[in-house]
Amino acid sequence: MTAAPELTPADYPLSINRPELLRTPTGKTLGDITMDAVVSGEITAEDLRVTPDTLVLQGRIAESMGRRQLGENCRRAAEMTAIPDAEVLAMYNALRPNASTAAQLEEMASRLEDTYAAATCAALVREAAQVYAARNLLAEED
Amino acid sequence: MTAVAPRSESTVRTSKRTEILEARPVNLDGFVEEWPEKGLVAMESDFDPAPSVRVEGGRIVELDGRTREQFDFMDTFIADHAIDVDTCEAAMATESVEIARMLVDPRTSRADVVALGRGLTPAKILEVVKLMNVVEIMMGIQKTRSRRTPANQAHSTSAKDNPIQVAADAAEGAVRGFAELETTLGVVRYAPLVAIGLQVGGQVGRGGTLTQCALEEATELDLGMRGITAYAETISIYGTESVFVDGDDTPWSKAFLASAYASRGIKMRFTSGTGSEVQMGNAEGRSMLYLEIRCILMAKGAGVQGLQNGSISCIGVPGAVPGGIRAVAAENLVASWMDLECASGNDQSFSHSPMRRTSRLLPQMLPGTDFVCSGYSAVPNKDNMFAGSNLETDDYDDWNVIQRDMQVDGGLRHVREDVILQVRNKAARAMQALFAELDLPAITDEEVEAATYADSSDDYPDRDVLADLEGARSVMERGITGLDLVKSLERTGFGDVAENYLKVLRQRVSGDLLQTAAVLDADFVPQAAINDANDYAGPGTGYRLSGERWEELKKLRHVTSAENPEEEVV
Amino acid sequence: MTAAVDSVRTLQLREIGPAERGTRPEEVVIALSPAFGDPFTKTIVDVPHAEVVRQLLAGIEERGGSARVIKVYRTADLAAIAHFGAKLSGSGIAVGVLSRGTTVLHQRDLARLSNLELFPQAPLLDAEVFRMIGANAAQYAQGQSPKPVPTRNDQMARPRWQAKAALLHLKEFDCIDKNRNAVEVEPVITRVD
Numbered sequence: 001m002t003a004a005p006e007l008t009p010a011d012y013p014l015s016i017n018r019p020e021l022l023r024t025p026t027g028k029t030l031g032d033i034t035m036d037a038v039v040s041g042e043i044t045a046e047d048l049r050v051t052p053d054t055l056v057l058q059g060r061i062a063e064s065m066g067r068r069q070l071g072e073n074c075r076r077a078a079e080m081t082a083i084p085d086a087e088v089l090a091m092y093n094a095l096r097p098n099a100s101t102a103a104q105l106e107e108m109a110s111r112l113e114d115t116y117a118a119a120t121c122a123a124l125v126r127e128a129a130q131v132y133a134a135r136n137l138l139a140e141e142d
Numbered sequence: 143m144t145a146v147a148p149r150s151e152s153t154v155r156t157s158k159r160t161e162i163l164e165a166r167p168v169n170l171d172g173f174v175e176e177w178p179e180k181g182l183v184a185m186e187s188d189f190d191p192a193p194s195v196r197v198e199g200g201r202i203v204e205l206d207g208r209t210r211e212q213f214d215f216m217d218t219f220i221a222d223h224a225i226d227v228d229t230c231e232a233a234m235a236t237e238s239v240e241i242a243r244m245l246v247d248p249r250t251s252r253a254d255v256v257a258l259g260r261g262l263t264p265a266k267i268l269e270v271v272k273l274m275n276v277v278e279i280m281m282g283i284q285k286t287r288s289r290r291t292p293a294n295q296a297h298s299t300s301a302k303d304n305p306i307q308v309a310a311d312a313a314e315g316a317v318r319g320f321a322e323l324e325t326t327l328g329v330v331r332y333a334p335l336v337a338i339g340l341q342v343g344g345q346v347g348r349g350g351t352l353t354q355c356a357l358e359e360a361t362e363l364d365l366g367m368r369g370i371t372a373y374a375e376t377i378s379i380y381g382t383e384s385v386f387v388d389g390d391d392t393p394w395s396k397a398f399l400a401s402a403y404a405s406r407g408i409k410m411r412f413t414s415g416t417g418s419e420v421q422m423g424n425a426e427g428r429s430m431l432y433l434e435i436r437c438i439l440m441a442k443g444a445g446v447q448g449l450q451n452g453s454i455s456c457i458g459v460p461g462a463v464p465g466g467i468r469a470v471a472a473e474n475l476v477a478s479w480m481d482l483e484c485a486s487g488n489d490q491s492f493s494h495s496p497m498r499r500t501s502r503l504l505p506q507m508l509p510g511t512d513f514v515c516s517g518y519s520a521v522p523n524k525d526n527m528f529a530g531s532n533l534e535t536d537d538y539d540d541w542n543v544i545q546r547d548m549q550v551d552g553g554l555r556h557v558r559e560d561v562i563l564q565v566r567n568k569a570a571r572a573m574q575a576l577f578a579e580l581d582l583p584a585i586t587d588e589e590v591e592a593a594t595y596a597d598s599s600d601d602y603p604d605r606d607v608l609a610d611l612e613g614a615r616s617v618m619e620r621g622i623t624g625l626d627l628v629k630s631l632e633r634t635g636f637g638d639v640a641e642n643y644l645k646v647l648r649q650r651v652s653g654d655l656l657q658t659a660a661v662l663d664a665d666f667v668p669q670a671a672i673n674d675a676n677d678y679a680g681p682g683t684g685y686r687l688s689g690e691r692w693e694e695l696k697k698l699r700h701v702t703s704a705e706n707p708e709e710e711v712v
Numbered sequence: 713m714t715a716a717v718d719s720v721r722t723l724q725l726r727e728i729g730p731a732e733r734g735t736r737p738e739e740v741v742i743a744l745s746p747a748f749g750d751p752f753t754k755t756i757v758d759v760p761h762a763e764v765v766r767q768l769l770a771g772i773e774e775r776g777g778s779a780r781v782i783k784v785y786r787t788a789d790l791a792a793i794a795h796f797g798a799k800l801s802g803s804g805i806a807v808g809v810l811s812r813g814t815t816v817l818h819q820r821d822l823a824r825l826s827n828l829e830l831f832p833q834a835p836l837l838d839a840e841v842f843r844m845i846g847a848n849a850a851q852y853a854q855g856q857s858p859k860p861v862p863t864r865n866d867q868m869a870r871p872r873w874q875a876k877a878a879l880l881h882l883k884e885f886d887c888i889d890k891n892r893n894a895v896e897v898e899p900v901i902t903r904v905d
Contacts, residue, residue, distance in 0.1 A: 009675075013668040015652035024651050033648050035641060038628060045623045048369060050407030050653045058653040065672055066257065067481060067658065069223065073397075073445025074656065077404035085367055088402045089360055095395035097387045121401070127222070128394035135215050135383065137392065170868070174875045180882045182875075421878045423885055458874025491867045523867055530867030 007060045014057060021057060025049050025081075052078035072120070079118035095128055097137040104139070105129035168495035174462045181425025181433070184416070184460055184469035185272060189427045193266035195234045197227055206265040214383040216436050219393035223443030226260040233261025242273040245282040245479065248680025252285050256481050264435040267479075271431070271472040276505060279471045284509035285678045286478040288671035289659040290685050292510030293321040294553030295485060296520035298340055299527035302599045303332040305610075306570050306585055307521070309343035310593040313569035314562050315520035316347025318538065319554040321661040324375065324517055326356040326527050333357055334617040335582070335610060337370045338627060342576060342639065343569040349642030350662035352409065352655070356528075359399065366408045369624025369647050373409035373655070375450050375485070375516070379440055380414065381433025384424040397444035407650035409660060411448035411483060412441045416469055417459030430460055431469045435476055442480045447658045449477045450516045452487020452506070455529070461492055461502075471505035478511070483659035483671070489517030491530030499532055500544075507544070507552050510685060512659045512671075514552050522598045535597070545695050551687045556697045558712070567594040568639075575634035576627065582613040720904045723762035725749045725897040731782040732896070734802035740772050740849045741806040742781045743797025744897075745788055746887040748811045755813030756834045756876055759842075762901045767839045768807060769899070771846020777853055779846075781899050785892035788884045791825055794818035796894065803853035807845060812880040813837045817849055828852060829860050835873045836864040 011018050019030045024047040037043045059074030080088060094100045094108055105125055112122040132138045156164075163169070178187040196204035202221035203210045213221065226233075241258060244250040259267070274282065296315040300307040312323050325340045327333050337355040344351035355365055356376040365371045379396055380386040386393070396412065403410035414437035416430035425433060434451065441449045453460050453470050460466030470487065477484040486506040493499050506514050518541075519531035526534070533541065542556045570593035574585040583606060592602045624647050631640035645666045649655050655662070660670035678684030687695065701711040725744070734741065742765065754760045765781065772779045782800065784793045794808025794816045804820035805828075813834035816827045829848065831837055844861045851858040 009672045012657065012670065012672040013652065013654040015649065015654050016667055019652075022652055030648060030651060033644070033651070035628075035632060035637070035644060038625060038644060039632060043625070045369065045625050048625060048647050048650050050405070050650055054651070054653045055404065055656075058656050061672065062657060065658070065675075066253075066260075068226075069442055069445035070447055070658065071445070073401055073404055074653075076398075076401035076445075077656075080401055080405035083405075085364075085406075088405070089363065092359070092395060092399050092402060095392070095398050096390050097392050097395075121398070124394060124397060128392065131215050131218055131394070132392070137215075137387065170872055172872045172874065172876050174879050177879065177882065182879065182882065417878075420882070421874070423878075423881050455870075456874065458870040458872075459878050461871065462875030491870055493871050494868060526867065529870065 007057055008064050009061065012061050014054070022054055023051060025051050050081065052081045055081065076118075076120045076124065079112075079116060079121050082116045082118070095125065097132070098139050101139045101141050102129055102133055105132070166495070168493070168498055170494040171498070172458065172462050176463050178429070179427055181420040181428050181430065182463065183429050184463050184465045185268065185429050185431035185472060186465065187429040187432070190268060190429050190432045191265045193234065193263055193269055195225070195230050195263050197231055200227055202227060202230065206263050215392060216381065216383055216386070216440060219443055220264065220436065220439045224439040225263065229257075229261035230263070231261075233258050234263065234266055238266065238269045239273055241270045242278070245270070245274070245285065245475075246278045248285070248678070251679060252676060255286065256479065259479050259481075264432060264439055267435050267476055268429075268432050271475060274472070276468045276471055279468070279475050280505050280509045282475045283471070283478055283505070283511060284684070285676070286475065287509070287511050287676055288478060288481060288483055289512050289661075289669065290674045290676045291669065292551050292553055292685065293513050293661055294319065294518060295322040295324060295513040295516050296320040297325070297489070297517040297526055297528050297531055298323050298343070298520045299325050299327075299525060300336070300521065300599050301328065301525045301527070302602070302604070303328050303336055304599055304602055304605060305332075305335040305339035306573050306589050306593050307525070307596065307599055307602055308336050309339035309346075309569040309573045310566040310596065311521050312340045312343030312353070313347035313565040316344045316351040317557050317561060317565045320518070320520065321351060321553065322373065322513065323351055323353045323520070324356060325353070328527055329607075329611070330357065330361075331611050332614055333361060333365065334370065334614045337365050338576070338617070339573060341370060341372075341624070341627070341643065342572050342631070345639050345642040345646070346569040346572060347565050348664055350646065350664055350666050352646070352662065363402065366403065367406050368622070369650070370627070372646055374403060375411050375413060377410065377412045378414065379412050379437050380418055381436040382419050382424055382426050382428070384426070385419045385422050388422060388424070393440050393444065400444050400446040404656050407653055407656070409655040410446060411450055411485060412444070412446050413450040413454060414438070414441070415451045415453040415456055415487065416466075416473055417453050417456030421456050421459050431472055434473045438473070438477050438480050438482070442482060446482075447656060447660075448483025448485065448512070450485040450487070451477050452516070454487055454516070455490055457487070457490050457492050467502050467505070470502075474506060474511060481658065483512045485513035485516035486511040488515040488532045490528065490532060491523065492532045503532065508548065508550055510551065525599050539699055542695070542698055546698060549687050549692070551685070551691065551695065555694050556699060563594055570594065572631060572636045572639050575636060576630050579630040579634050580617070580622065582617070583609040721760055721762035721766065722902050722904060723749050723753070723760070723765060724900040724902070725781070725783055726900055728896045728898055730896070731800055731894040733800050734780055736778060736802040738777055738853045739802040740777055740779045740853050741797040741801035742768055742779055743793045743806050743808045744781065744783045745790070745793055745810045745884055746783075746785050746889065747788075747884045748783065748809060751887070752811040752880075752883075755811070755837065756873055756880060757813065757838070759813060759838060761811070763839055764809060764813070764842050765899045766901055767842035768809075768846040768849075771843040771848075772850040775847045775850035775854075777850030781897050782894050783897050784894045785889040786894070788881075788888050790814055790816055791818070791827070794827070795822075795824045801853075805849055805853040807849050810834070811884050812877060815842070815845055817845065817852065819852065831861070831863070833864065833866070833869055834877065835869045836866060
């Protein structure tokens with residue numbers, strides 16, 4: 001997800017104005033998603049997902065509108081595309097109050113970094129761990 | 143029962159006029175005195191903090207009178223994620239009255255007042271909106287709402303969780319103009335079938351409507367990931383740390399969840415509203431609006447594109463205290479000003495009085511918001527599984543007349559009976575074909591006929607609930623996705639519905655619906671606060687109801703023809 | 713609606729001693745919240761607290777059960793009150809009641825936030841419902857599986873009662889006494905004509 005082009009608000013919506021920038025996770029274009037291709041089985045559910053590259057592009061558009069936080073959210077989301085559905089939900093549950101110890105949160109942050117190259121997500125988890133410690137929201141150590 | 147029973151009778155003789163007044167619906171509503179020490183106060187409380195901010199080493203170290211060591215987790219999250227450190231000291235130095243004037247004055251651009259807002263603390267924002275009366279608040283909403291063209295959202299639910307009813311009412315809702323459709327359940331296990339009904343009905347009524355099914359987080363996300371629903375909204379946040387924790391979440395867990403939705407290309411907004419904290423007994427002595435402003439900044443800090451607010455399910459609380467509905471309008475203003483999509487409430491039963499229901503609606507309807515109702519009941523309220531809405535199906539014609547009277551666009555339109563019958567019938571037939579194709583419990587011709595002409599769930603034959611629940615389970619177990627539904631619709635002769643549905647699913651690949659206030663228009667073009675950004679700058683600018691759309695809204699059920707006064711306009 | 717009683721009954725909760733674990737295998741404990749009976753005297757829809765207790769006891773009695781009444785001071789959380797009562801109950805069954813009328817049927821072995829039957833909409837609870845709740849409690853205590861009391865729903869309850877419920881909730885919270893142990897009480901119901 002490097003070397004993404006600079007985008008301005010005029011590029012939005014990408015599906016209309018910059019379709020050439022968009023790909024499905026299997027490398028198909030938007031134009032490839034036709035009813036015929038669906039019926040023949042060429043297009044599968046896997047194709048109907050957003051890629052990390054696209055999320056980065058949308059994040060840049062948001063930032064070009066002055067929406068810094070929405071841009072950051074898109075960056076975290078780009079990292080998360082690599083994490084399987086069930087693990088995303090498990091990580092969310094682990095971030096709930098009193099659900100994890102400091103060590104468990106650190107383990108999750110390391111896994112985000114090492115397994116999924118999700119540095120921004122890992123930073124969010126480490127920040128949560130610090131606040132939870134200060135506000136007494138960590139699970140009791142066994 | 144009890145809610146419509148009269149007040150206890152008195153033996154003291156009263157005047158006939160008093161008797162008449164006592165019998166008015168408004169006297170069935172509940173009103174209470176303020177109790178500011180406990181947070182039972184709308185927006186003017188001596189117990190709210192004074193605004194302050196201090197930055198040291200590129201970090202906010204003081205916020206509204208608390209130093210970093212004293213921060214609770216809301217303060218920390220807001221200081222570290224929501225407020226712009228670079229601009230906050232200058233922004234906070236601006237006189238509150240000057241900021242309030244900027245919100246009202248058309249010569250100050252939306253961009254300027256939004257930029258200034260990025261540097262303000264919750265107490266400062268409160269101080270600003272406290273200076274504004276309800277008309278000024280509406281002026282502010284008119285300017286700061288993010289999308290230029292207003293829209294509306296519907297509830298389509300069934301007291302019997304009947305998926306055919308949900309499909310038919312979704313189709314009617316979509317053809318009447320709702321951009322988003324939302325459902326929820328009585329029996330949660332019914333969710334897959336009802337969510338399918340909502341999606342199919344929505345695409346019959348008007349291609350491009352977006353749908354969601356309100357459930358607990360895991361199932362809601364699952365249906366979204368499968369492509370059976372298109373967006374999510376019931377992600378609740380709260381204004382005090384203790385209530386947030388009671389809800390089993392923190393700003394960090396919710397921020398993580400926001401990214402999880404975006405990572406699957408699914409549109410999402412948070413939900414909050416005045417009154418929830420005091421309702422749960424932990425307002426920490428702050429006013430309802432102060433706490434809601436903390437929620438709005440938390441949502442902004444999480445990077446979620448939008449927020450459903452306007453008290454929502456706690457509307458009975460601000461609705462009962464002095465100035466409460468002004469505070470509710472103010473919370474919509476602040477969400478818009480903070481550059482979030484605002485789905486502005488008007489979505490829960492609010493009053494027994496039709497006059498009061500309407501007056502509560504106008505601060506959102508007249509200036510227009512991103513979604514005037516975050517749940518207009520597109521089913522009779524007795525079928526509304528969100529516990530009833532401020533507006534329901536029998537208000538459709540009143541709504542259309544108010545739009546025409548005031549020349550405002552509330553997102554709906556009058557639709558001829560033959561068109562409504564046609565889309566209801568088609569939605570039911572599409573469901574019939576789909577259920578047969580997927581080996582789900584059969585939908586009879588009698589049910590299709592009932593769906594075409596029905597008002598409420600009473601008008602439908604009862605379904606075999608156990609068989610349906612088994613069918614619902616199999617939808618989940620077989621891993622049926624939105625794409626499977628598209629294929630089945632295509633195979634069974636509902637190619638146009640299949641095509642509409644596929645175009646909605648395709649949006650996931652583009653991520654276009656993740657941008658602020660994005661909806662799909664009838665041509666499947668994403669319209670967001672970027673390509674349809676609000677450009678209001680005073681009289682003659684911004685969204686104006688004109689041209690083809692205005693001609694459409696001039697139509698009503700009964701309008702006498704000018705050409706031939708013996709006939710009505712069709 | 714509000715328990716059409718011809719005459720007024722008043723309730724006095726006469727303290728007997730500390731609330732202790734019961735031994736009768738079929739007894740039901742009625743656990744009352746900190747403000748129940750004093751300072752509050754009626755539910756959110758004016759059902760007198762005397763009537764609430766009278767109907768619960770009558771419902772239990774007509775199903776051949778017996779009851780003890782306790783008053784809890786340390787919490788105003790309904791689930792906690794009822795679960796505490798269930799743990800003291802010889803049968804493990806308790807009815808928890810808040811001053812505004814919200815009621816739950818609880819059982820000792822369930823998780824605190826779970827329940828046998830919950831009646832969250834206090835404005836819809838009248839004398840008849842309290843009697844049915846009592847009757848079901850007695851049946852649970854005897855190891856039976858009664859049909860749940862039919863739930864009522866009213867979407868206009870919010871505009872009329874939501875704020876008053878919040879107010880009553882705040883007042884009940886003010887009556888919490890963290891230092892005061894639960895006590896067993898004898899309900900004395902006096903008829904005032």
